[in-house]
Amino acid sequence: MPELVAIVDLGAQYAQLIARRIREHHVYSEIFPCRVTAGELARRSPSGIVLSGGPASVYEKGAPRIDPAILDLGVPVLGVCYGMQLVAELLGGKVEPVAGGREFGRTALTIEDPSDLFDGIPRVTTVWMSHGDSVSVTGGSFRTLARTRACPIAAARHATRPIFLVQFHPEVTHTERGSEIYRNFLFRVCGCKGDWRMGSFLEREVGEIRALVGEEKRVLCALSGGVDSAVVAMIASRAVGERLTCLFVDNGLLRKGERERVERTFRERFQMDLRVLDRTEQFLSALTGVTDPESKRKIIGREFIDAFAEEARSIPGAEFLAQGTLYPDVIESASPLGGPSATIKSHHNVGGLPEKLGFRLVEPLRLLFKDEVRELGKELGLPDEIVWRQPFPGPGLAVRIVDAVTPEALATLREADALVEEEVRAAGFERKLWQSFAVLLPVKTVGVMGDARTYENVVALRLVESRDGMTADWSYLPEAFLKNLSNRIINEVRGVNRVVLDISSKPPATIEWE
Numbered sequence: 196m197p198e199l200v201a202i203v204d205l206g207a208q209y210a211q212l213i214a215r216r217i218r219e220h221h222v223y224s225e226i227f228p229c230r231v232t233a234g235e236l237a238r239r240s241p242s243g244i245v246l247s248g249g250p251a252s253v254y255e256k257g258a259p260r261i262d263p264a265i266l267d268l269g270v271p272v273l274g275v276c277y278g279m280q281l282v283a284e285l286l287g288g289k290v291e292p293v294a295g296g297r298e299f300g301r302t303a304l305t306i307e308d309p310s311d312l313f314d315g316i317p318r319v320t321t322v323w324m325s326h327g328d329s330v331s332v333t334g335g336s337f338r339t340l341a342r343t344r345a346c347p348i349a350a351a352r353h354a355t356r357p358i359f360l361v362q363f364h365p366e367v368t369h370t371e372r373g374s375e376i377y378r379n380f381l382f383r384v385c386g387c388k389g390d391w392r393m394g395s396f397l398e399r400e401v402g403e404i405r406a407l408v409g410e411e412k413r414v415l416c417a418l419s420g421g422v423d424s425a426v427v428a429m430i431a432s433r434a435v436g437e438r439l440t441c442l443f444v445d446n447g448l449l450r451k452g453e454r455e456r457v458e459r460t461f462r463e464r465f466q467m468d469l470r471v472l473d474r475t476e477q478f479l480s481a482l483t484g485v486t487d488p489e490s491k492r493k494i495i496g497r498e499f500i501d502a503f504a505e506e507a508r509s510i511p512g513a514e515f516l517a518q519g520t521l522y523p524d525v526i527e528s529a530s531p532l533g534g535p536s537a538t539i540k541s542h543h544n545v546g547g548l549p550e551k552l553g554f555r556l557v558e559p560l561r562l563l564f565k566d567e568v569r570e571l572g573k574e575l576g577l578p579d580e581i582v583w584r585q586p587f588p589g590p591g592l593a594v595r596i597v598d599a600v601t602p603e604a605l606a607t608l609r610e611a612d613a614l615v616e617e618e619v620r621a622a623g624f625e626r627k628l629w630q631s632f633a634v635l636l637p638v639k640t641v642g643v644m645g646d647a648r649t650y651e652n653v654v655a656l657r658l659v660e661s662r663d664g665m666t667a668d669w670s671y672l673p674e675a676f677l678k679n680l681s682n683r684i685i686n687e688v689r690g691v692n693r694v695v696l697d698i699s700s701k702p703p704a705t706i707e708w709e
Contacts (some may be wrong), residue, residue: 197223197391200381201241205229205259205277206249208702212366212665213245213275215564216377221389225562233264243271243385246278248364252328253277253284261285271357271384273312276326279360283351287334297327298345301369308340312350312359314379322349322363322370325702329362357384368666393570397430400559404434407557408515414557415503415510416441416517418469420457422572422584423519423560428467429575430559431517439517440468440510444502446495447475447605448591451613460581474502482593482600486637488709491600495590504553516554520561521568521664564663585630586664594709598637603690608635610688611654618680619658628670629661633684634697634708642692651692654684658696659706667701 200217204210204226217224224245227236236244244265251258259277263285266272274282280290304322306313322343330348333339337360341350350361359380365373381387408414416428418441431439441461445454454471461467481494507513560568565586572582588594592612596604611633619631634655642649656677661667681694697704 197395198387199239199241200224200243200245200385200387201231201236201239202226202245202247203229203231203261203265203278205247205261205281206251207247207275207277209364209366209665210247211564212663213247214562215567215663215665216366216374217245217381218391218567219374220378220381220387221391222381222387223391229259229261231262233262233268236265236270237268241270242387243273243380244268245380246272246274246282248276248278248325251277253280253290266356266358269356271380272359273380273384274358274360275366276362276364279351279362280328280330282358282360283330283333283337286336286353288330288337289332290328291331293327293329293345298324298329298343299326300324302343302345302363304341304343304349304363306341306350308338308352311383312352312361312376312379313340314383316372316375320372322365322373323367324363326362330360359384368662368668393567393574396563397571397574400430401434404431404517404557404559407555408435408438411512412515413438413440413510413513414515414517415439415507415513415554417499417503417519418443418457418461419519419587419589420453420460420581420584421519421587422577422581423521423565423568423586425461425577425581426568426572426575427517427519427557427559428461429572429577431557432467437468438512440470440513442503442506443469443471444499445471445473445475446478446498446591448478448495448593448600450587450592450616451609470506472502472506474498477502479600479602484599486599488594491593491709492590495593499589500553507554514555515557517557517559519568520558521563521565564665566663583626585625585628585632588707594707595632596635597708598635604635607652607688607690608633608654611635611684611691614683614687615656615680618676618683622672622676624670624672624676627660629659629664629667630706631656631658633657636695640693644692649692652690653693653695654688654691655695655697655708656680657706657708659701661701661706664706665701667706669696669698669700 202213210226214224284290301321302324304320306318329346333351336354337351339348339351343349346362352359365376414431414435416431418424428441443457461469478498569582592608593600615631615633636653638653639650658670659667660670684694
């Protein structure tokens with residue numbers, strides 16, 4: 196195994212993002228639940244330990260704790276946000292509510308000690324804060340490294356042990372020099388080598404799938420045509436060869452031309468055993484009248500599994516289901532390793548799955564982020580049109596209709612979404628934008644078309660930039676592009692007379708509306 200930096204999950208939505216930031220520096224990272232003991236960590240011989248943030252207050256009953264002996268292992272520790280507060284309290288400090296209520300968003304950080312953790316960082320830099328408590332007293336064993344206007348102790352280090360604390364979130368892209376701060380921790384403090392690569396990950400996953408499935412059983416792969424499922428199919432193919440069957444479910448919730456594109460790519464180009472299951476009628480019937488987003492996702496998850504189970508009966512030995520679950524899917528559905536993270540939304544392939552699945556899951560990408568999957572796709576020789584394809588939610592257009600799903604609503608949204616895709620490609624923004632899509636809103640507005648009154652639908656545009664999907668910013672695109680796109684949607688999509696632009700970031704919003 197490569198050198199390891201252990202991340203202890205104290206309830207953070209950003210725990211996986213910490214892992215991603217560390218892996219960017221070619222250091223392997225793994226997440227452990229807060230109940231992990233010092234002995235368990237010691238057996239893994241970590242080069243460093245990061246204690247994540249979390250939504251709790253250290254002085255609340257039942258707040259997440261760690262084994263205090265972790266701090267005595269002699270391994271460098273970085274406490275982030277709640278992790279900072281917990282370490283300070285365990286070592287004799289004091290944590291209190293922030294004066295004024297909380298500190299949230301982009302904040303100017305003034306560095307008082309530029310050594311080690313802040314080596315090479317400007318004296319004043321922008322960081323991302325998200326906390327209602329802060330460390331007011333560190334005790335005599337710590338010294339302050341940085342401050343903000345509302346937080347006099349925004350970073351600190353232990354006087355004699357390699358323990359560093361930061362109140363802000365260096366893993367979030369809104370922290371301007373966050374990657375450099377993690378680099379300093381990994382290489383200046385922990386002494387890491389940075390020798391972990393995707394090639395070694397690929398070899399390990401192929402070996403694990405081969406050992407799990409054995410010599411006779413077959414694997415079904417849930418293929419959507421996106422980069423995640425394509426990479427899973429390629430990994431599974433390397434592991435089990437001709438004992439792989441790919442299933443593509445046409446659920447009636449696809450983008451325009453999606454089914455034809457998938458058949459052309461995977462049957463003709465990659466010569467895979469691909470079966471296309473048309474379940475449009477079943478999915479739309481099950482979704483009739485359903486408006487709650489969580490209910491939509493769970494219904495869609497159930498219908499997917501029913502489709503797979505029905506098809507599996509005709510494939511002897513098909514006991515395994517391979518799917519493209521990623522880290523962001525997992526953390527937004529539930530904490531992956533028993534931590535106390537809050538559920539944001541259920542993904543149809545994670546929290547939406549029924550308890551009695553009927554298959555044994557194969558999820559080789561479960562610990563990866565989207566950019567890592569793309570790197571793996573290039574390692575596997577996938578073409579750019581698949582590697583760089585935008586993420587598309589498993590529930591499809593159902594979660595981009597903020598209302599009940601109907602054939603009419605799907606037709607309207609599908610046409611608007613196709614225009615977004617066409618214009619983004621024509622403008623050369625495909626690599627700039629993480630996602631670009633249309634959302635059909637549950638409101639109608641008055642308009643004037645051809646000197647006549649209209650009362651029609653509203654479409655929202657979601658155009659965001661991101662590195663991994665865990666955080667995102669809306670993209671400030673040229674006025675001429677937005678004017679042209681709005682004009683085309685209103686003129687070419689029947690039933691739409693207004694287009695609005697979503698200019699919210701993640702967090703506090705999510706990329707998808709449902």
